[in-house]
Amino acid sequence: MQIVDEKYMKEAIKQAKKAYALDETPIGCVIVYDGKILSRGYNRRNTDKNPLAHAEITAIRKASRKMGDWRLEGCTMYVTLEPCQMCAGAIVQSRMDRVVIGCMNPKAGCAGSILNLLQMDRFNHQVQIETGVLEEECSSLMKRFFRELRERKKKEKRSGI
Numbered sequence: 031m032q033i034v035d036e037k038y039m040k041e042a043i044k045q046a047k048k049a050y051a052l053d054e055t056p057i058g059c060v061i062v063y064d065g066k067i068l069s070r071g072y073n074r075r076n077t078d079k080n081p082l083a084h085a086e087i088t089a090i091r092k093a094s095r096k097m098g099d100w101r102l103e104g105c106t107m108y109v110t111l112e113p114c115q116m117c118a119g120a121i122v123q124s125r126m127d128r129v130v131i132g133c134m135n136p137k138a139g140c141a142g143s144i145l146n147l148l149q150m151d152r153f154n155h156q157v158q159i160e161t162g163v164l165e166e167e168c169s170s171l172m173k174r175f176f177r178e179l180r181e182r183k184k185k186e187k188r189s190g191i
């Protein structure tokens with residue numbers, strides 16, 4: 031499973047890099063069904079000026095359209111960063127089987143960090159979780175993005191913009 035998981039996580043990282051190119055926090059996601067990529071998504075929150083424009087929500091919307099069903103049973107999501115409360119909620123609502131996570135998000139993650147919305151036994155659906163797949167690559171992308179952002183802000187401050 032590890033090799034397959036890494037293969038699809040690499041695809042999610044490609045999506046994260048699309049977000050990076052738009053100066054968005056680099057988070058990317060793909061949804062896989064039956065050994066094929068059903069949909070892709072990346073963070074476009076600033077670009078679209080939309081708090082719902084997270085990678086996972088975009089990918090879920092596209093996958094449902096392709097499946098012709100709101101249920102995404104049998105699907106696995108690969109996402110570079112641990113999902114937030116909104117996305118974890120949407121994942122449960124979609125009845126997704128499994129979520130594979132690159133790196134965790136201690137400040138906002140809801141797949142085990144702050145909450146584990148994906149595995150609460152009082153909800154009617156639980157999702158299998160796999161963490162730490164290509165973790166180093168996913169987290170270094172995030173670190174590089176925030177380091178550049180800090181440097182840019184410092185420069186702006188210095189030049190009085």
Ligand SMILES: [Zn+2]
Nearest residue numbers: 084114116117
């Ligand atoms: Zn989210």
